[in-house]
Amino acid sequence: MRMFRNDYSEGAAPQVLAALVATNDEQCVGYTEGDPHCERARELIRAACGREDVAVEFAIGGTSTNLVCVNGLLRDWEGVICTPDAHINVHETGAVAATGRSVLPTRDEDGFLSVAEAERVWRFQTGTGRHMTRPAMIYISNTTELGGVWSLSRFDAICDWAASHGLKVFVDGARMASALTSPAAEGLTLEHLAARADAFYLGGTKNGMLFGEAVVISDPGLRDAFPYLIKERGGLMAKGRLLGVQFEALFTPDADGDLPYWKLARNANERAFRLRDELVSLGFEAYGEAPSNQQFFAFEPEVAQRFAEAAGCEVFQELPDGRLLTRFVCSWATTNDDVSELVAFARSL
Amino acid sequence: MRMFRNDYSEGAAPQVLAALVATNDEQCVGYTEGDPHCERARELIRAACGREDVAVEFAIGGTSTNLVCVNGLLRDWEGVICTPDAHINVHETGAVAATGRSVLPTRDEDGFLSVAEAERVWRFQTGTGRHMTRPAMIYISNTTELGGVWSLSRFDAICDWAASHGLKVFVDGARMASALTSPAAEGLTLEHLAARADAFYLGGTKNGMLFGEAVVISDPGLRDAFPYLIKERGGLMAKGRLLGVQFEALFTPDADGDLPYWKLARNANERAFRLRDELVSLGFEAYGEAPSNQQFFAFEPEVAQRFAEAAGCEVFQELPDGRLLTRFVCSWATTNDDVSELVAFARSL
């Protein structure tokens, strides 16, 4: 059975792999600087964002992107407000602190940074002037760690709050394609993101690329900083064109005018929604609202164990009632047959 | 009226100032290396600790000491478990992160690091291997941020837990003299601390010195590291003998065999206990147990405001019921007359 462990289990989507093979023998200058593929990918992404004035840079993975952006948006003594479950707070081995900056988690429990909690942290941290880390940006991720999707109104509310306090907005978009193609986006578009965020990224690793994230930067300081920081932090790729080739493949419109980047994400989402609906109809209990390509269930330990063995799904944590929070992830590669096979297995339990 | 704002409002205790004046014209080599005063202070402190094999180093202040010790006890990707209100977590402008290390706060709300919470953080942080900051030490402070005092049994419990998990123990002792002379120490002595902690410090700044902390180090790694780190972090004093002269003055036994270091702290504690008892007897409500030289009260805003104006006491935070948590601090310099004057003022409210 296909593993439902995560969305980076396979290699590249067919069109990405084909582009890599087709361009393999070209000679290009390195470091994402000036080769035709990176230049073209930049143009396509700017067009998709509806802004000609943003910088588009490339990175290899999420942690590298996050540490460079957080570092570049903050001065040495400043900090970033985020939820406690934020990737930068728990899953990156202290990468932000390793660049000298501080992470300031709120107490939000649902993966969404709330205005109330952001305000509470802001007040606390600015109460004694220089004796505390000064918050200077917010970090949110779309989708959230729990598969949540930011709606237009929720996003605007936190951006409004940040603007009113002079904080910058950074959006981790490792799964942005899944988020923006979800019905739960309720009007949040790439153009809107590009209009409001100081920086964000469009994840490729979890949406059909071998690796790669495209960072869209409005903030003038980070714009100057990024090219140096990505090199200084070891994230600049010698054969930079690999990043360009892959994003070019996904942001070049298909015959129907749609982008492969969105199509791959829609496939992942649709498989995930079907998986969810079918398991629920079998009587399993979905956990939280996850209108994206990750689906969470609360299983009895034995059931969780059997799903993990059969479908490679990940057991996240123990819930207070002893059940285990279990995650299924669909990707561009997940087929309807794969979901059917999982459902059949679920039925057999 | 004397300010009850903090215990570093005045200059030096008389015996400290006298020692500085008496030795002013001596010529000494610098950097706490090899001058007779630092050497003598080291001997006296080792004797007070009952261990000849510990290293005794000197630093100028608490933040400098904390950042050097936390940095030196951890490797780059490791973190320190502490309470959320820990000085290193909130009051040092991200000093630990600025050295590249991570702070891992628990949810303890009373200032004491609990075994249960330390265990919870440990489990969480070690759950996914290298993807998370690995805890490698605990940080506790004695007294705590809320004026609490570690008892022998409580201290042994957390040390036992740390030992069983291979974590190092560091004790912030900015107010160690007040803690160890408190009845609430219940048997926790300097000798015991020196026997169990990998490193700790004896605060001078808040106990009658112009400045200065004496760091007692058992951990072999930190022992090698400290002399380099304190220089690299800008904390090494050129006229290092100033630290030696002051600690020598406070750790040279008086005629009665007692140390001025303890005597100054006892004065601070006793004044604080009387202040507390008198205010309570006037009907004011003490907040929490603070058997040390800091006393906390919950006042109506107007009352807090009047105390703050008259006695310089600090308003810490708003309590859920709208009252203001207010702190009075006594020091070696606080006299019984000072307390009487404050009580008279309180009575007039």
Next chain:
Amino acid sequence: MRMFRNDYSEGAAPQVLAALVATNDEQCVGYTEGDPHCERARELIRAACGREDVAVEFAIGGTSTNLVCVNGLLRDWEGVICTPDAHINVHETGAVAATGRSVLPTRDEDGFLSVAEAERVWRFQTGTGRHMTRPAMIYISNTTELGGVWSLSRFDAICDWAASHGLKVFVDGARMASALTSPAAEGLTLEHLAARADAFYLGGTKNGMLFGEAVVISDPGLRDAFPYLIKERGGLMAKGRLLGVQFEALFTPDADGDLPYWKLARNANERAFRLRDELVSLGFEAYGEAPSNQQFFAFEPEVAQRFAEAAGCEVFQELPDGRLLTRFVCSWATTNDDVSELVAFARSL
């Protein structure tokens, strides 16, 4: 005409690309941990090194590898001795300093770290104890920045010196394949490197891979540190198997028992030697001894300019006599026809 600009202008060598395509649809766990390709690549590299007890880790590029290894081999206040032209000293945007460590360059001018200069720096830096950065490792690169190749005797001499001073040895092997297949290696083998260096790496990016370096670690401290540091510094690849697949392809012996890794390098070297010989026979002046895949010439400015335009070769610096130091690089992809075309062009000048 083929560009002779560098050895990372093309994509992947055919056998590497074929392996990536062949394995594309497999589902693997991530992060180079436990997927069959990384495991197999580790085994193959250990076998080629003749040591079962070394750790083999993977990184995406040279700067990432260098900063993790230098950071992990040093404590905070320690430094690394290297030549002034060392990649870590000049070409990595301060990546080592960004991790808090210091680079201590000698005055060696030929790209080889000499015992005499290493000794001079060592003495200078240890002269005043903790007031100076303490050297704790040496960094050499093979090939050197100027295309030089370490011979067995030269390598042993610097390792002996390092051992006698308690310094660790790290070898940057971005072009290790070219170095070890050069006649100038004079007996320096992969097995010997693995026996003497505390850590080194086998470059893939410049020898036919899309990207990737394999780090061979003997030092126990770095062994523990690397998995955490590579994550913390943003260098851990989600689809880690890509690194395994590529190294597996190059370290699986061909029918003749030879490794593709060496064969690709031999091609690059042989093309470079022919290029050199032919240009010299045309009267151009080779600069220095570069018995590897990089060749340096001293050209009149106009000549340098024309070569740069036609063959994309890089002008390194102005020499004291006004001529321009110009570099030609051959790769696994350079054919004899490519060299012939360049020579024909040179003849036409």
Next chain:
Amino acid sequence: MRMFRNDYSEGAAPQVLAALVATNDEQCVGYTEGDPHCERARELIRAACGREDVAVEFAIGGTSTNLVCVNGLLRDWEGVICTPDAHINVHETGAVAATGRSVLPTRDEDGFLSVAEAERVWRFQTGTGRHMTRPAMIYISNTTELGGVWSLSRFDAICDWAASHGLKVFVDGARMASALTSPAAEGLTLEHLAARADAFYLGGTKNGMLFGEAVVISDPGLRDAFPYLIKERGGLMAKGRLLGVQFEALFTPDADGDLPYWKLARNANERAFRLRDELVSLGFEAYGEAPSNQQFFAFEPEVAQRFAEAAGCEVFQELPDGRLLTRFVCSWATTNDDVSELVAFARSL
């Protein structure tokens, strides 16, 4: 005999000590924020600088000041150009690198940063864009490491060069009082420094204070940064008033309108000049031009040894001819009798 080892061997000058004693019992708020002594010292220093618009901040020692200022004037990937013997390059245990910034030494051998060498480093470092640390400031020290004094014209030349390249100017003034009172200043005044440098400091530790440096900041970025950075780096003093009291004492004009700060330095200089003249007249060879309170001589090893034993002077390094470079330092505390005693000893050799 008085030691001529350095200018921080004694405690405080009489007027400084008297001020500390006189103010000892005052209660002040902490951290150099808002106590009357720090405020008054700031006013006096601004007046002496002839600029009302500069920020005046306080630090405890030179390394702390240097690391905060260099960090605060640079972004993460930028570097500071300085001479190879610069304190930040060799004598601070990598303190700048420990904050993540890079030191870019020239090849100047006389302690003065030259325009030619600064230009060479600038060109080299900016040659390949983001692949190298970008120079963004220059660091000079007055006096230099070899006791040299910047003249007005030399200072203006390097400032002009820096301005033309958009680099900031920072002056380490650990011995600024000696420099500005030297005849070799040739018109370089405190007012001029304050008009041209982006930041500099007035050293107290080496000119009669127990400790303390006053940092004068024009650069708007550093102005915002300093209060946070000094705390984050552990350099903020709890009893901050100690810094204010001491600078207040030295910058309050005497009855004759002159500042004690200059008078103490003139004493040191004049004793040093006499020492130099007398030793030269005895046939000893002065080394270099050191028109300040440090004097360097080249002695036969045996002679150097005897001076070191008798007068505590420091042997700096071995000269190429086998003689030893030896340093005598005079301070505010050095008397004419002290010099006479040394000269008598020299005569006896």
